[in-house]
Amino acid sequence: MDIGFVGLGAMGVPMARNIAGAGHQVTVYNRTRERAGVVVDVAQVAASLADLSCDREAVVTMLADDAAVEEVAFGRPDESGQITPGLVAGLSEDALHLSMSTISPALSRRLEEAHRAAGQHYVAAPVFGRPEAAAARKLWVVAAGAPAQVDRARPIIDAVGAGFTVVGDQPWQANVVKLAGNFTIGAMIETLGEAFALARKSGVEAKTFLDVINNALYKSPIYQNYGTLIADERFDPPGFRLRLGLKDIRLALAVADGAEVPMPIASLLHDQMLAALANGGGELDWSAFARLAADRAGLARTL
Amino acid sequence: MDIGFVGLGAMGVPMARNIAGAGHQVTVYNRTRERAGVVVDVAQVAASLADLSCDREAVVTMLADDAAVEEVAFGRPDESGQITPGLVAGLSEDALHLSMSTISPALSRRLEEAHRAAGQHYVAAPVFGRPEAAAARKLWVVAAGAPAQVDRARPIIDAVGAGFTVVGDQPWQANVVKLAGNFTIGAMIETLGEAFALARKSGVEAKTFLDVINNALYKSPIYQNYGTLIADERFDPPGFRLRLGLKDIRLALAVADGAEVPMPIASLLHDQMLAALANGGGELDWSAFARLAADRAGLARTL
Amino acid sequence: MDIGFVGLGAMGVPMARNIAGAGHQVTVYNRTRERAGVVVDVAQVAASLADLSCDREAVVTMLADDAAVEEVAFGRPDESGQITPGLVAGLSEDALHLSMSTISPALSRRLEEAHRAAGQHYVAAPVFGRPEAAAARKLWVVAAGAPAQVDRARPIIDAVGAGFTVVGDQPWQANVVKLAGNFTIGAMIETLGEAFALARKSGVEAKTFLDVINNALYKSPIYQNYGTLIADERFDPPGFRLRLGLKDIRLALAVADGAEVPMPIASLLHDQMLAALANGGGELDWSAFARLAADRAGLARTL
């Protein structure tokens, strides 16, 4: 396939490489053009979004947030105030926009409508996994959209991930699942924070407690990884910034609000992360809010 | 070793069998004597607690709750009002009481003191795992006590479990770890309840969501098992009754209160389980309180 | 003063009457013109918003929500798609827009900027009180804005209320105070719901309990009024709809989020009101969510 790829961040670079590695012709675009140099060995570099869009069968977007995706999809004003067109204006008829970023379901709905109105197609396929997993082609992809278009996206999905789940035929459903999944990680972080505080005040080290529950109960790499970060209070440098984690919890709560689903743990996570932010923790790893349980229990910092 | 075993419930029977199977001489006692029949092929049956206690190197207790353990340890009034003596009165000097029940740290402290005063030893070694795991010798044992006594208990621990962790030299610490571990399971149940409600109101089946997070994130049998129970709303017959689960959360909160550890998720679990109890759910599986998130979201029952 | 008044709802009508009654010349405008008839004895009726705006020294707006205020301030498309201009376009230079609706601080900021850019003035002065209080001229007004403009608004404020507090020189601050005030009422509702449930399950009637705390502690008419509504479960017809109460809590949480203030009771109120909404209570009085505490305690409905 002849594939465009927009967004060369920590996730985007290994994903673009893997798509190229699977034998597809890849053309990349990044707002700061120099950044595109990192994949020049496997991909062509488009001079503009317009160049990237035209005649491409599919374009993948892998960007930081709603604002970045909106700009790429709907265009942005240039210096003279004119709107530089985005994917909706630039893609050929019948082309596919495969949106792999973690964005709000609301934006996903708008994108679906806009591409449909332009005679194009839209599939949402956000991913679970960190940069290392992306490099190792071990992402898990959550896809939703019209079945024929999801099928069409399969070669790309296969190229970046270890597996995928199709969760519905409305693209925004995949975005809900991604946000709800991140919510469960947040809940695990808070749970470990509370349990570690209780263990520590009982004279049991956090890591000893983690060993017990992961051997006895969870047998789960994600409990091991996050549990170790929290036990060691190793929140800097961040793997995923608290500021961004809070953004995802806000999006999850906004969806829950619209769907009329009370989520008391999500509300608690919001309050905890907001407290962490208000006390200077926004740039730490998002698991840093687990530290609040220890603070409130009067425990001294371990670092 | 010459080992006494008290408590032939769903957990005790397979544990007693495994101890006998490892080559130890096992003598059992159960309040309702007929019940002892189920292990008569591998164990001797003591006529009384006094018979069980005397001259035994170690006695294991595996009972339902604090009240049952208190009675076995400190005795109980018989029909005539006289106290039938318990383990503390009956055990020989230097004998070991290995307490494997899920009890309060407070009772564990009392037991340690009483046995010490009587020239005996006490090790707490509660287990993680359900009856099937007990039968398959796959329990995980959490032990705490004087190192020499924990070593002495090792053959028994090895006979019933797939592994163990020593968490401290104060027996009650093992009981804290067990309660804190159960708290984390409760937190997982509530988390899944909330996330499933959000998924379902977004048109995504609970099981589809479970597939995503367990493939993408957790890769954990316990998420699979509890997640399936909750998605199917299959709460009857119970694996572990809500009434007992609530008791464990109460004990965890009591420890947290004494140790001055605020645990907001534990407080939430208490409120949810209390609501489930007040609305008739006490005899269902304890994961049934996850149903409340769906109720509050206005979702119809799936069964 | 020559005063325009927009918004003839349950609050607006008595307020407009009181302004006229204080000797001001009042001209009203309402989207559905017939509605203006109810004040024709004391006020002139403008044929359009443009007529209302021009040459007026001050215009008061008292509308239901952000959307209604936005439309009146910034205009709306007519049948032919053209924008009918609003207050910003229509007010004379140096005129004052006195905004008395409960709106978001964010909209208040936008209004302040727009009026300033147009050479006009903007003061926010939301009110506490229900329609009966408005009729009895017993509202309490919370004002914020440039001191000179607040002074200028004083005759209007005095005409509608029993008193007022100036909370700052930024108009949006008054909107924060109004939302935070409504939050405290919501917290009182939930508190009474929980305490009544405990009293009732202890065999003490809710009203008996209310008598105790209001005689012994609060001596407060608002505890009396809301407490009686909740004790009687008299939620229909609504004084203030739950749907609107939830909107105010959402706005409060949005402000708190932006200001980085964790508010766990506000989060709880959001979850409770959302549960009430999801179960069909949106058109009841907003105190109806207190009923959830009784439901969760397994209490039968009293009506």
Next chain:
Amino acid sequence: MDIGFVGLGAMGVPMARNIAGAGHQVTVYNRTRERAGVVVDVAQVAASLADLSCDREAVVTMLADDAAVEEVAFGRPDESGQITPGLVAGLSEDALHLSMSTISPALSRRLEEAHRAAGQHYVAAPVFGRPEAAAARKLWVVAAGAPAQVDRARPIIDAVGAGFTVVGDQPWQANVVKLAGNFTIGAMIETLGEAFALARKSGVEAKTFLDVINNALYKSPIYQNYGTLIADERFDPPGFRLRLGLKDIRLALAVADGAEVPMPIASLLHDQMLAALANGGGELDWSAFARLAADRAGLARTL
């Protein structure tokens, strides 16, 4: 009436004086006898609890907590290990124990049973109000018990309070009402803490906000008093220690647990007060936990 009075603390002294002032013959007893000196001008001093008990028509107890009341009612070991008898052993047949302390409903049940078995009577009549209110005879009394006995207690109740409410014919019901009433004060404290934090981060002083809501909504002296304490962060010297406030919330939660009433705000208060305790606030006024909302919002201390 010939009345015994036990407990000469900050509340007991003015209450005993008021009873004497109403024309009753008062005999006091206090564990530390010197303390009794403070009322020697109006009351006789008993040498022992036994002296106080015998031939008295009624004995009032006004003590700090369950332990103190238990000791006075059921006796305590003296130096030689013998039990010095308490009220149950010492009161004459048909005498009345009027228990005005804030104690657990569970202890109130035990007292009722013990006095009944001894041919005596028991009425619970805890009070709302601080020492100043006691001195001014402005307490509010919450009474429960057999109607004839409550009538019999009326002269005493009238002598100490400005009014009273009879809430049931089971003494423990009065204790539930007292605890539930204190819970509502705790909820008000947390609510004010959160609202003040939001106001302050919006540039509005806490006291300005308090003025608004108390003028506009509550018109309540207790909002004024607690609100001022919290706004000024004047938590020392304490009016009512946080350690004791937490004890009352624990008792309320214990009752709620037994009655199967989920109380999420009570759970939150418990967690907040526990955090305050763990961080050294146990001896401050109990309203000090409102400070946590400000801390979590990143606000600097005002003192």
